Amino acid sequence: MSQNWWRDAVVYQVYVRSFADSDGDGIGDLAGVRDRLPHLVRLGVDAVWLTPFYPSPMADGGYDVADYCDVDPMFGTMADFDELLAQAHSLGLRVLVDVVPNHTSDRHPWFAEALAAAPGAAARDRYVIRDGRGAAGELPPNDWESIFGGPAWTRLADGQWYLHLFAPEQPDLNWRNQQVREDFRKVLAFWLDRGVDGFRIDVAHGMIKHPDLPDTGLDKQISLLGRGELPYFDQDEVHEIYRDWRQLLDSYEGARIGVAEAWASTSERLARYVRPDELHQAFNFALLEAPWSAAGFRTVVEESLATTARVGATTTWVLGNHDVPRPVTRYGGGELGIRRARAAALFSFALPGSVYVHQGEELGLPEVLDLPDEARQDPIWERSGRTERGRDGCRVPIPWSGERPPFGFSSADGWLPAPGEWAESTVAAQDARDGSVLRNYRDALALRRGNPALGDGALQWLDAPGEVLAFHREPGFACAVNFGDSPVELDLPGDLLLRSDGAADWSGTLPAATAIWLSTGKINRESS
Structure with missing residues (x-):
């Protein structure tokens, strides 16, 4: 691939916990990913994006990070990561790792220092910690809501409140604090020095909050994500951070990249994340959200290509990820959903730009809608009062082979149970079947790589x-x-x-x- 490899790369998302288990504990790990890399090579992708594998209490599937520069024993060791990276590179695959800069785990040493410090101390300024409202500060500082449901503020023992736009176990960092910026530069350099090819940046739109922390005056604020303005998302000053990160990325050889998971109120504002001196890519969720119609898909393509072209970038095409219901189910379920998902995949592979494939899409897996309540682990489930199922249904371990769950994922039961009917959807079963979803994906990606009309353009x-x-x-x-x-x-x-x-x-x-x-x-x- 060229120095501009990202402009038309096919990137495969590995949700590490659900990809392949090497040690029989029912949880996917880095050694399991390494062992299954030949599947990705045969599929025809160019790069792998690994979801967080850092030390974490797992309040939010690893997106609550307690140490940004190590590997959680659940997923292996740093030696396992180095072996995975070396093996991927030897097979011609680039590797992107997730970085989670909006918030830490409440078990991170930085937060422990903040709690031990007095109000107003430097350690507290690492996080968004404020006095409350009301006569005795008994009310939250404002009306902001957690993405996972409920208020976005939790009161500390000394009476102050800390912000968590996600779970209470995920306190938001204060990115107006220079020490936070310097520490994260060190985190990025740690992984770049190990040889990673770039970063997927979680909640890239959320790191800067409006300095006045104003009320929104709204209920169900999450409904405005990607559709309207919120004082804690997509603030103009966030772009200062990415200009700094771009300089760091460019200082390394090998075309290292940054990919923003960013939501913005307009496609024009989203394109700002990929200006020439900022990040290389931003996830384009518009196709994922488009209705199944010719008009809907065409509108997304036209607007996406036009806005990224104005800043000299290409767009990404995303049909699914670990946070949304799987395409087969979104498009109607059953055979109809599979047919539509297959057609949408070929459509996206033929468009100009880069493509992201969520693990299991190449198998035509549906959302698992009937998980037992006791198996659910997404914090959305409990924080919604068990009224919203959450995201576990798209995170069920993928099936590799065999007739019974967990279908070669592990020698033990998987951390989430797979449906028995997935016996026909395993990699082994589809590899042996003419016309399967898997073989269709392989054929499409081979044609995409070899056809000069496809990719960038x-x-x-x-x-x-x-x-x-x-x-x-x-x-x-x-x-x-x-x-x-x-x-x-x-x-x-x-x-x-x-x-x-x-x-x-x-x-x-x-x-x-x-x-x-x-x-x-x-x-x-x-x-x-």
Whole structure:
């Protein structure tokens, strides 16, 4: 890959806890990931993103970090990480690690120092800690709500309150504090020195809060995420941090990158994270949120490409991750959901830019909706009063082989139980089956890597009837997707490269919920 490898890379998200268990404790680990790297090479991805594996009490699946520069024994040792990194590099895979800068664990030594210090002390200024309102400070400093439900403030024994935009076990750092910025630069350098190729930055939009901590006056504030303005997200000063981080990344050889998990009220504001002197990528969640329709998908593509082009960046295409229901279920479930998810994958692989694949998407896994209540571990479940299921359903360990759970994931029961019907969805079963989701993904990613029309570049829309969306890419490639419920006759000449339904022929009739890739000559493009 070139120095600008990220512009069209296919990145595979490994949720470490649910990928592969090497030691039989039912929990995925780094050695398990290392052992399964050949699956990713055969799939055809360019890079791997590892979710947090740092020491953590696991109040939020490892996103409550107690030490940013070590490995939790649950996941192995630093030697295991080094071996995984070396093996990935030897196989031609780059490795991104998660960094969680918005908050720490409440077990982090920094927070222990803050609690031991008096109000107003330097150690307290590492975090967002304030006096309360009311006659005796008995009320929270403002009306901010936790993303996980309930208030975003918890009172300390001495009467002050600390901010946690997520769980109470995740106190928010004060990024207006220079010491915090210097310490995180050291964290990034620690991993860069070990050879990682970059970072996925958790809650990249959240590190700076409005200095006045104003009330929002709103209930259910989470509903504004990515749709409206909130005083604790996407503040202008956050970009100072990323300009500094970009200088650090650029000081290392090998094109190391930063990827923002950022939500912004407009696509224009999201594009600010990927200006030439800031980060390299920002997750584009618009396609993930788009309704299943030709108009919905086209609007997302047009707006995304236009806004990132203004800052000289490419966009990312994301259909799922460890925080949202799986595409198969979002698109209707059952066979219909699988057909639509397969078509959406081929559509996204054909677009200009970079693609992220959440583990299990290549198997067509659905959301697990019937997990036993006692098995659920997402803090959303308890903090919502057990009214919201949370995100465990997309985090069930992926199936590798065999007829019974946990399907080769572990020699013990997995930390979340897999459905028995996944026997037909294992890697081994799909590897042996013509037309499977897995084989379709492999074929698509092999074509994507070898076809000069795909990856970075531009597209041109084509005239298409009804609920069909079609585009052309130079030289000589076309993609069409039928978002409707009925087959459509499509006047699109060319030789079939691939169909999302696994069929091997093309007669000009595009079935419902199906995508095709064609090798074309000159074709008539839209005049618009």
